[in-house]
Amino acid sequence: MQRVTMMDVAKLARVSPSTVSLYLRKPDAVSQEAGKQIERSVRELGYVPNLVAGGLAAASSRVVSIIVPSIRNAFFAETVSTLQTELAADGFQVIQGNSEYGPDHEEALVRTALSWAPAAIILTGLSHTGQTRRMLAASSAPVVEMWELGAEPIDMAVGFSHAEVGITTARHLILKGRRKLCFVGARLQEDRRAAQRADGFMQHCRDTGVNKFEMLNYPGPASVEAGTILLNQIRQRMPDLDGLACSNDLVALGVLFECQRQGIAVPGQISVVGFGDLDFSGSCIPSLTTVRPFGDLIGREVARLIIDRITGDMSDALGHVVDTGHALIERSSS
Amino acid sequence: MQRVTMMDVAKLARVSPSTVSLYLRKPDAVSQEAGKQIERSVRELGYVPNLVAGGLAAASSRVVSIIVPSIRNAFFAETVSTLQTELAADGFQVIQGNSEYGPDHEEALVRTALSWAPAAIILTGLSHTGQTRRMLAASSAPVVEMWELGAEPIDMAVGFSHAEVGITTARHLILKGRRKLCFVGARLQEDRRAAQRADGFMQHCRDTGVNKFEMLNYPGPASVEAGTILLNQIRQRMPDLDGLACSNDLVALGVLFECQRQGIAVPGQISVVGFGDLDFSGSCIPSLTTVRPFGDLIGREVARLIIDRITGDMSDALGHVVDTGHALIERSSS
DNA sequence: TTGTACGCGTTATCAC
DNA sequence: GTGATAACGCGTACAA
Numbered sequence: 001m002q003r004v005t006m007m008d009v010a011k012l013a014r015v016s017p018s019t020v021s022l023y024l025r026k027p028d029a030v031s032q033e034a035g036k037q038i039e040r041s042v043r044e045l046g047y048v049p050n051l052v053a054g055g056l057a058a059a060s061s062r063v064v065s066i067i068v069p070s071i072r073n074a075f076f077a078e079t080v081s082t083l084q085t086e087l088a089a090d091g092f093q094v095i096q097g098n099s100e101y102g103p104d105h106e107e108a109l110v111r112t113a114l115s116w117a118p119a120a121i122i123l124t125g126l127s128h129t130g131q132t133r134r135m136l137a138a139s140s141a142p143v144v145e146m147w148e149l150g151a152e153p154i155d156m157a158v159g160f161s162h163a164e165v166g167i168t169t170a171r172h173l174i175l176k177g178r179r180k181l182c183f184v185g186a187r188l189q190e191d192r193r194a195a196q197r198a199d200g201f202m203q204h205c206r207d208t209g210v211n212k213f214e215m216l217n218y219p220g221p222a223s224v225e226a227g228t229i230l231l232n233q234i235r236q237r238m239p240d241l242d243g244l245a246c247s248n249d250l251v252a253l254g255v256l257f258e259c260q261r262q263g264i265a266v267p268g269q270i271s272v273v274g275f276g277d278l279d280f281s282g283s284c285i286p287s288l289t290t291v292r293p294f295g296d297l298i299g300r301e302v303a304r305l306i307i308d309r310i311t312g313d314m315s316d317a318l319g320h321v322v323d324t325g326h327a328l329i330e331r332s333s334s
Numbered sequence: 335m336q337r338v339t340m341m342d343v344a345k346l347a348r349v350s351p352s353t354v355s356l357y358l359r360k361p362d363a364v365s366q367e368a369g370k371q372i373e374r375s376v377r378e379l380g381y382v383p384n385l386v387a388g389g390l391a392a393a394s395s396r397v398v399s400i401i402v403p404s405i406r407n408a409f410f411a412e413t414v415s416t417l418q419t420e421l422a423a424d425g426f427q428v429i430q431g432n433s434e435y436g437p438d439h440e441e442a443l444v445r446t447a448l449s450w451a452p453a454a455i456i457l458t459g460l461s462h463t464g465q466t467r468r469m470l471a472a473s474s475a476p477v478v479e480m481w482e483l484g485a486e487p488i489d490m491a492v493g494f495s496h497a498e499v500g501i502t503t504a505r506h507l508i509l510k511g512r513r514k515l516c517f518v519g520a521r522l523q524e525d526r527r528a529a530q531r532a533d534g535f536m537q538h539c540r541d542t543g544v545n546k547f548e549m550l551n552y553p554g555p556a557s558v559e560a561g562t563i564l565l566n567q568i569r570q571r572m573p574d575l576d577g578l579a580c581s582n583d584l585v586a587l588g589v590l591f592e593c594q595r596q597g598i599a600v601p602g603q604i605s606v607v608g609f610g611d612l613d614f615s616g617s618c619i620p621s622l623t624t625v626r627p628f629g630d631l632i633g634r635e636v637a638r639l640i641i642d643r644i645t646g647d648m649s650d651a652l653g654h655v656v657d658t659g660h661a662l663i664e665r666s667s668s
Numbered sequence: 669t670t671g672t673a674c675g676c677g678t679t680a681t682c683a684c
Numbered sequence: 685g686t687g688a689t690a691a692c693g694c695g696t697a698c699a700a
Binding site for chain 2: 669670671672675676677678
């Protein structure tokens with residue numbers, strides 16, 4: 001509850017509310033002495049501007065809405081954290097929602113996000129319901145879709161091609177002399193980007209005439225345990241498996257543990273490649289070959305795009321797409 | 335930018351704006367036919383309520399502000415995610431900030447959080463700057479401090495005693511016959527709760543007359559790599575070390591890897607206990623004995639307290655404290 | 669049950 | 685440089 005208002009500050013400083021408002025936004029447009037008085041009054045009263053009222057009046061609420069599938073996912077936690085920090089530096093508040101990988105849930109989140117008349121809205125991926133796209137188009141808020149590239153973005157996009165990641169992974173395993181490959185993933189039925197990595201992987205196997213290649217899905221969320229389960233499943237179906245791509249480093253870690261448990265040599269018998277370059281990936285045994293997606297870079301680029309669009313000149317109108325790429329990090333597991 | 339307003343809906347439905355407003359909040363207080371008309375108009379126009387204006391008028395913005403040290407930390411990601419989901423179900427928006435373990439940074443976040451006239455404000459821990467406490471006291475918003483218990487909360491608190499976690503850990507190692515103990519932690523100089531776990535651990539060692547006990551800190555954030563570094567440091571200072579408590583499962587995992595690398599038997603030669611019960615803790619080799627803090631439960635309880643306070647009767651005035659406790663999960667590493 | 673009128677705290681446009 | 689004044693879109697007595 002707002003106790004002290006701009007009016008109180010104005011009274012104490014013996015100026016009009018408008019002058020206070022002006023000073024708060026453009027200190028230079030006000031005389032030195034008036035400024036000093038206002039400054040003093042603000043501090044003395046402990047005045048905190050009411051951004052709700054400000055947003056109403058200005059019809060632009062320095063709120064940026066971010067919707068990710070799940071903040072528990074380390075990838076998105078990194079990006080959101082970066083975004084939060086970068087945007088806060090420019091005076092933007094971040095309001096965050098988790099879609100739980102559900103397009104309908106995302107639609108609901110977009111709806112309430114829009115009711116804040118946000119300065120910008122950030123979504124994950126390029127796949128949304130028709131209604132979501134319509135609402136977004138109707139609003140004049142800048143929209144950034146992140147963590148995926150490929151299809152046409154609604155407005156702006158920052159990310160990379162997951163299909164290419166799949167290709168990179170397959171190529172690497174083949175380069176290592178592996179010919180009986182498998183892609184194991186978690187939640188492929190919902191995680192569209194993981195599915196794209198799988199597709200890219202399979203396609204490359206097909207194109208290059210790899211002897212055997214399969215794909216296996218664990219319906220639950222990516223986890224170490226999923227990796228242990230998946231390894232056992234695939235070993236039953238492909239006893240001669242020699243190259244394994246995982247949709248997530250967590251899954252890969254589970255695979256490594258299970259290999260160790262069963263005395264399967266990595267990379268002696270099987271090469272393993274992950275995705276994400278998570279915290280542990282460089283330290284585990286054996287250290288994990290993986291693909292780094294640059295989640296922090298995505299966050300920085302998204303923030304830059306938004307700030308440019310809002311504060312910058314209007315020369316950059318629509319259609320901004322930034323490819324942050326990916327990098328294969330070769331370690332001992334392959 | 336808000337195109338269609340309540341007025342537009344009212345016109346189309348041939349009723350007054352206040353009737354629309356009433357219907358939107360209490361559908362039963364409006365006649366059937368008026369309701370139908372309004373419903374139809376809302377859908378037809380794609381009306382989205384402007385929460386900014388609503389917040390101003392009602393002087394309560396259905397925004398809940400959450401401030402955690404870092405959303406990258408899996409503990410807090412879990413709690414924030416739960417909170418987000420639970421609160422969204424009751425129509426609250428979550429606006430999130432990271433204090434990066436800095437009290438001054440937290441103060442700045444609280445300041446801007448308050449400028450949204452939030453329905454409630456959720457902080458991590460019980461330690462804040464004087465100015466933060468003052469601002470919070472001045473505002474009439476409900477305040478919940480979470481993930482820590484012990485000192486007097488500003489308003490409400492949900493969490494557990496970290497000192498007790500330290501004691502539990504020490505007791506367990508001693509029970510296992512270990513007498514040369516060490517607590518290794520990351521960021522103890524900033525992470526007050528990790529420091530409390532360390533203090534509880536050391537105090538219990540002192541109280542029970544353990545032969546040797548030390549404490550070691552890695553100044554950077556908790557990580558697997560920190561664990562590998564810390565193990566080497568402590569082994570130099572205590573070659574006969576036989577029991578190790580880690581401030582975080584990530585650190586513990588690093589310790590496990592490094593032990594494996596150096597051929598140190600776990601738990602044969604050294605017992606290892608972690609904290610957090612993270613994703614991998616049950617699946618690693620050996621599986622990790624750890625203390626579970628129930629981060630999701632904390633989220634649920636915080637949400638319940640807030641919703642009760644706001645929508646419930648005022649009988650529960652002040653001083654709500656919920657102890658979510660902790661649980662030792664014994665696995666093979668000890 | 670429905671409508672009228674006023675106010676929420678701020679911004680923005682003009683005159684002064 | 686400064687200060688009235690009119691929105692901004694909606695909640696809420698109060699009256700009808």
